[in-house]
Amino acid sequence: GAGVSQTPSNKVTEKGKYVELRCDPISGHTALYWYRQSLGQGPEFLIYFQGTGAADDSGLPNDRFFAVRPEGSVSTLKIQRTERGDSAVYLCASSLEASGGPLYNEQFFGPGTRLTVL
Amino acid sequence: AQKVTQAQTEISVVEKEDVTLDCVYETRDTTYYLFWYKQPPSGELVFLIRRNSFDEQNEISGRYSWNFQKSTSSFNFTITASQVVDSAVYFCALIFTGGGNKLTFGTGTQLKVEL
Numbered sequence: 649g650a651g652v653s654q655t656p657s658n659k660v661t662e663k664g665k666y667v668e669l670r671c672d673p674i675s676g677h678t679a680l681y682w683y684r685q686s687l688g689q690g691p692e693f694l695i696y697f698q699g700t701g702a703a704d705d706s707g708l709p710n711d712r713f714f715a716v717r718p719e720g721s722v723s724t725l726k727i728q729r730t731e732r733g734d735s736a737v738y739l740c741a742s743s744l745e746a747s748g749g750p751l752y753n754e755q756f757f758g759p760g761t762r763l764t765v766l
Numbered sequence: 767a768q769k770v771t772q773a774q775t776e777i778s779v780v781e782k783e784d785v786t787l788d789c790v791y792e793t794r795d796t797t798y799y800l801f802w803y804k805q806p807p808s809g810e811l812v813f814l815i816r817r818n819s820f821d822e823q824n825e826i827s828g829r830y831s832w833n834f835q836k837s838t839s840s841f842n843f844t845i846t847a848s849q850v851v852d853s854a855v856y857f858c859a860l861i862f863t864g865g866g867n868k869l870t871f872g873t874g875t876q877l878k879v880e881l
Binding site: 679681683688689690691692696703704707737739741743753754755756757758759760 | 770803808809810811812813816857859866867868869870871872873874
């Protein structure tokens with residue numbers, strides 16, 4: 649079946665502009681995650697959703713970043729007043745569900761959106 | 767705090783050599799999960815293995831093997847008889863049960879396998 653898809657694959661914007669990044673998870677996956685990967689670094693957690701609600705948004709760097717998942721499927725990561733430091737690859741992943749307990753569900757990653765802020 | 771350290775930034779080997787990628791982790795939780803992911807030049811993260819903290823048994827899958835040692839907080843990854851297609855960045859990662867299902871990644875090791 650189809651994997652996690654992300655659009656656009658590349659986004660170039662100017663400092664101060666607003667951008668939206670989209671993630672389409674694997675069908676039936678209730679948990680969805682956003683990570684940010686800067687050059688030469690490992691991915692860093694931003695936020696994850698269980699269904700429509702943000703279960704943990706502790707990784708969002710500041711209030712310019714916001715994410716939604718209104719129908720529990722597609723998610724949009726929104727960045728306001730972009731800064732050059734926001735340039736990175738934004739990765740989305742999904743899993744069947746998420747649990748804070750000992751159960752684990754494998755996260756399947758999308759190809760990422762490369763954001764460049766000029 | 768949870769932390770994953772991959773001290774090797776880049777490793778170069780010649781095809782057919784064995785190579786070991788190191789991973790050291792820190793967590794105060796007694797229940798946690800460790801992972802290895804591969805990120806080829808295409809950029810997509812590919813899941814390789816997960817291990818829970820109660821299972822220290824080493825695992826072998828084809829040319830890949832993993833050595834988990836709680837006593838040294840290490841989860842090392844060995845590729846036997848490396849191939850050019852193994853060239854990628856490899857990430858070690860951790861989930862601790864007190865932190866939801868979010869992955870904490872190391873900084874990655876770039877593996878280059880040359881002919």
